[in-house]
Amino acid sequence: MSAPARPSPGTARPYEFPAVHRHALANGLRLVVAPMPRLPLVTVLALVDAGAATEATGREGIATLTARTLAEGAGALDGATLTARFESLGTAFDGSADWDSSLARLTVTRSRLEAAFALFAAVLTQPTFPEADVARRRDERLAELAQQLAEPRGLADERFSGFLHARECRYARDLAGTAHSVAGLDAVAVRAFHAAHYGPRTTTVVVVGDITPEAAQRLAEQAFGGWTGGRAPAPMPAPRAAREGRRLVVVEKAEAPQSELRVGHIGVPRAHPDYLPIVVMNGILGGLFSSRINLNLRERHAFTYGASSGYDWRRGAGPFVVSTAVKSEVTDRAVVEILREIDAMRTAAPTASEVSLATEYLAGVFPIRYETTAAVAGALAGATMFGLPAEWFSTYRARIRAVTPDDVLAAARAHLDPARALVLAVGDAAVIEGPLAALGIAPVERHASEDDPAEAP
């Protein structure tokens, strides 16, 4: 049987990101509509300028608890009734908070949109926050946190943030609050947070799917036109590292068959002008399957099932981190390889082939990433959250393809720094501590899994 030769590509067909229509209501509420009429489905998303990053010390978790409790009562309807109504419409109200915004969203079939939209607006504008339901959601958050800290991955992520950021920095504590801070939250605090920050001037409603801009505008006028109140929270001070220089932390997890590794440092804010070269640089380093770190740790050494790197994009400078889980016995060798790859990224420019792999991938998957109403709504919410220009999506693919090897090298030199890396391993200290200490990259600081650096006295 003869083997057909590798085919050449055909002619690329044009792609357009869905057209975006913007409109402001008289009360200041901003409406963003993107019609995607291919299927009878609509995603509705509300973005409120009330993120976790600006929470007061000791009140961490209030943004999340408020968002999660919005649908526990609105006007005359109690939480159980609201849940039943949403679900009878084939949807569910999802309230959450991010570092920079509070978010509410639902996806519903077109024929049920009007009824779901009215309920959605009622929940945002007239929540009642019953004491018992706020208390239950608070206790659910505490249970969630306990589960997260019992998982090696959850524990590693949480402790990495805690050891990375200065204690007084909000980023040192979990997005949804710590056991200590959440335990002190109640209905009074939640009502006050909603009253202060939720309102038309702090809210953007995004509607994506089988709907016209005019119809979305009518719905928004009806449901949100009479809303008042809300002010943006004070800006957050710039994030600070807990310490200068390199640090090596072992968090004890007795008899763990694997070490969860986190290696990184504070990154850059989302609005940084180097954003695109950084994204390409990270793709080459650890963002792609064929990245240097994954091929090294997984395919060359078989230390792991997978290894990746990423920037956590926020308004402030969030973490840059390499994440992997490796067999306990090779923890030290994996750390050496990770630090070596970070360093190599800054030493010489990547090849043209490496850069084109990352840029062609990022440009090519763009239409694939935005096939669904929920994904487009999420992208438009992100653009609002970070203040991206209106032409961001229409010009993204051309700009990403314009990134050069020199741009990548410059970005790596400016934004990667193994000398200030925090190296954290959650694993079996009896097996991993000695070899890690022998690397001589920094003295080993050993902690019990319960030691929370952000809460330490």
Place this chain on the structure above:
Amino acid sequence: MVMMRIPVETTTLPNGLRMILSRDHATPVVAVNLWYHVGSANEREGRTGFAHLFEHMLFQGSAQVAANEHFELVQRAGGTLNGSTWLDRTNYYETLPSHQLELALWLEADRMARLLPAMTQEKLDTQRDVVKNERRWSVDNQPYGTWWERLPALCFPPAHPFHHSLIGSMEHLTAASLDDVAEFFRTYYTPDNAVLTVCGDFDEATARAMVERQFGAIPRGAGRPPLPDMTLPPTFGEWKREVVEDAVVAPRLFLAFRIPPAGDDAWYAASLLGAVLGTGEGSRLSRALVREQQLASEATAFTFDLAKGSDLLVCDVTARPGVAAATLEAAVVAEIDRLLRDGVTAGERARALALYETAWVSGIQSVGSRADKLSQFATYRGDAALVNDEPARHAAVGVDAMVDFARARLQPTNRASLLYVPRAVAGVAA
């Protein structure tokens, strides 16, 4: 009811490969989705985990493709890709810009036709270690992580093909040889044991010609060895119980019921009953255990969607920390018994159906997930177009059918409980 017709055109090539084309020009992207009708159920004794290990080997190159080059070529073309293994199938899939369609077909065809020339002991050794790390990551070093293998082991008898671990044991992974790779490939990775779906932005005549060019010359296989008879009695015949001590902070209960295989009329009643019990915060389990009694932090129910012999309906409920396992189990069982006693209401059925419809339309939004559904229906049910009957088959289930089904299948003689308890208080719940 939401009415959506996915266009489906099926052709069988002379070598037995079933080709499904489904056009959609909304976005200039195309999905290629290949299902091989082989999973962990087809493994031979002493080689658990092999089907999944083999899936890894399929990314290690073929005659014209170097190790890991499959990933690189697809990503360089601006596409996404992966593969996965399940109890009775393995799938491989790419979504790419539409002008790169033939690249994905060529990559899939090269490994279907010419995998073995590229296989080496070194590649096998590396992927074996990668898979062992995958097992540590997803099973051994993860609270409750063993449920993936313990629940099927509890629910299917030892000789049954669904009984054993999908990811496999460390011992069996160590024992896998290059000869096993060759034998598995020749037996199962043949065009007559595969379904190829192309979904998205393409011209049908062009796509058909591409598929024929790439796959047409691959010879048919010798035929798949039959699986043993997988028929089981309609119920377990008893209440099976297993208590597992694990490094967890709160008890978690998996309560399973044996149900007919996916596609059976009665399976649709089970699917809707699952939504009544455990889809959304307004479901019975969530409302009673999470909202009202506050014993659980999460409660869901789902079917495994097994299409051979029998399927499982599973309630998955995690206790709040501090709640005893016995208390959790008693509360879940009380809800099941209440359903048996009082039946379900028309409102509950309507709610379940509405949630199903939204999930169904959402689930066909991307060409990748739509292609996977078409391959699934062609493989399991023999006809991809049956996917278009799914909403109607769910809608045809009335309240009486749901109640009859519950009374036949949710009885104490058809229950299997897998109960995780924190190690420190082990024994309390037994």
